[in-house]
Amino acid sequence: MAASPMTYDYIIAGAGAAGLSLVCHLLGHQNLQSKRILLLDRDLKQTNDRTWCFWETGQSPFESCLKSQWAKLHFHSPAFSALLDISPYRYKMLDSLSFYQHCFELIKRFPNVEFRQDELLALEPSGLVRGKQAVYQAAYVFNSVLFQIPKLPQKHxxxxxxxxxxxxxxxxxxxxxxxxxxxxxxxxxxxxxxxxxxxxxxxxxxxxxxxxxxxxxxxxxxxxxxxxxxxxxxxxxxxxxxxxxxxxxxxTDAPFSKGSGRVVNIGTAGGATKASTGYTFSFIQRQCAAIAKNQAQGKKPLAGSKAALHKFAFYDSVFLRVLLEKKQEPWRVFHDMFSKLPASLILKFLNEETHLLEDLRIMNAVEKNIFLPAVFRQALAR
Ligand SMILES: Cc1cc2nc3c(=O)[nH]c(=O)nc-3n(C[C@H](O)[C@H](O)[C@H](O)COP(=O)(O)OP(=O)(O)OC[C@H]3O[C@@H](n4cnc5c(N)ncnc54)[C@H](O)[C@@H]3O)c2cc1C
CATH class of the missing domain: 3.30.70 (Alpha-Beta Plaits)
Known part of the structure; x- marks a missing residue:
């Protein structure tokens, strides 16, 4: 007879940026601190395998792991060079090993949170997780490991x-x-x-x-x-x-699956990578903070999450279209923005924090002969 699966409240499949961020956000809520949590990864996360950069106005939950932070940034194009003040933002650099160590230190304080090294083979909507070593079961599985980028016509x-x-x-x-x-x-x-x-x-x-x-x-x-x-x-x-x-x-502007049943995709797997820039880390923080808050309030993990077709997703599609159509040298898009607008506004826009009037300032800076037809074609393609 097969052994019955080990059971948990949450299984966090993948102890990378998203998995470890989610554990920290969950443990930040007092009423979730006694949940039985299993963190699974094939790797022990003991090497510095990447450097994450992001920008924000306040303090990051991982402030103590920052390697550096800056208040100004240079931008250079063939026709414009400037050292740009980005206040109120600070551009921050985090090395992944410090982040992993910080998260594992926090986890050590909670005996109900367990880390197991295992290669994940399959996830089932019922919350069953098949690993090479064992089978696990949870009320919710947060997955940043097993996913595919959907290949769809009309997407970039x-x-x-x-x-x-x-x-x-x-x-x-x-x-x-x-x-x-x-x-x-x-x-x-x-x-x-x-x-x-x-x-x-x-x-x-x-x-x-x-x-x-x-x-x-x-x-x-x-x-x-x-x-x-x-x-x-x-x-x-x-x-x-x-x-x-x-x-x-x-x-890519192809929509990533949010998961199914008890499986909730997070991180890159859950669509946290911004299509037009590749920046992911700060979007992971928002995604994980929202999931943890929902759970702390007794709601479903993705309750209230934005519809897939929000305005920034549309802007990203237009930008990818412009890059792929190559009707303008791509550097000119960045040149037009950075030479005409405050850098803080551009960073705010790329962080998806701008309101419509600010978006219009960005649109006014880029080449309209290129962008307006792209907007039109993108709207028709939806
Ligand atoms: C080199 C690099 C630099 C980056 N720099 C930035 C940056 O500066 N700013 C930014 O915003 N974004 C950056 N990104 C993008 C993004 O932030 C990262 O990819 C981020 O790590 C994504 O987090 P994640 O949790 O989705 O995936 P990961 O951090 O990759 O975590 C996935 C985890 O799953 C584990 N895993 C995979 N397969 C299995 C399996 N079958 N079984 C068990 N475990 C498995 C892996 O070991 C890993 O720990 C960078 C990406 C890379 C690759």
Whole structure:
């Protein structure tokens, strides 16, 4: 006879950004602190496997894990360069290992929260989770592991692909107060490519080469571009690479499944990645905070969550359409916004915090001959 499944109130399938954020948000509510929670991942989460950046006006629940934060950002296009004040926002950088350690420290204080290393094989709407080692059951399963990006006609599919290197120089090479959000002065190769520089101190920085396109590049292309940028734009030829990261993030307006039955998708699996930018971390925080609040109030996890077709989803679709149609060089979209508008307004818009009048200011800044037909075609395609 098969062993009966281990039962829990919540199973959190995947202990990455979303899974661990959700545990922290759930445990932030007193009436959820005695829930039996199982966290499952195939990995022990003991390495620094990515760096998360995001911006916000207040304090993050993970403030103590931040590696750095900044009040100003450089923007460069072939025709405009400026150091932009982003107040009231701060641009923040979090290394994943500090985040994992912080979350596991919190979890240790709750004997009713258990972590198990297991490879997940299947999730069933009944709340049954099949792992390689065992079978588990919960009232709700929060899944950031098993999902597929829906392939639908009329939807746009791009990826944000990037390679970042943490470098260390012998002589001071960076102003730690002045990161670069986007530098479009690099060769565009009929594409959308930029550099991103986040200095941690005068000697160390994360320098990342990023593209928005239909496919990633050959691995050596990132290295060549990074070397050329360090040499030609930053004047750095002698450096040590202390850490590297590579990522591919989906940029699509295809709707991700919210889950079914007792399974609720979270994180990238739950559609938290913003289609037009790839930024996910702050949207994960909103998603997890809302789920935890709903549960604390005795509501279903996704009660009151916005309908899929909200205005920002439409703007994202239009932007992806413009990128794919290539009727304008993509850097010009960012150039038009950053050269005409306060950076804080652009960040507010990209964080989906603007109201309609502010959205209209953004729309007024971009090239209308390009965007208006794209808006029209996008509206017809829905
Ligand atoms: C290198 C990189 C850098 C990024 N930088 C940023 C950034 O600066 N800002 C931002 O907003 N977003 C960024 N993102 C996008 C996004 O924030 C991250 O991908 C984020 O980690 C997504 O969180 P998640 O919980 O959905 O997925 P993950 O954090 O990837 O968590 C999924 C978890 O599932 C586990 N898992 C997978 N398959 C199985 C299985 N079969 N069985 C058991 N466990 C499994 C994995 O080990 C992992 O722990 C970045 C992404 C990458 C890849």
């Amino acid at each position: 599919y791009l990826v944000q692909h990037f390679k970042g290197v943490f470098i260390k120089t012998a002589a001071p090479a960076f102003n730690p107060e002045e990161p670069t959000l986007m530098d479009f002065r690099v060769a565009q190769h009929q594409d959308c490519r930029f550099m991103y520089v986040l200095p941690i101190n005068a000697y160390e920085a994360l320098v990342e080469y990023t593209g928005f396109s239909e496919a990633a590049l050959a691995p050596e292309a990132y290295d060549q571009e990074l070397q050329a940028y360090l040499r030609d734009f930053l004047g750095i030829t002698q450096y040590e690479i202390t850490h590297e990261e590579f990522g591919i993030i989906p940029m």
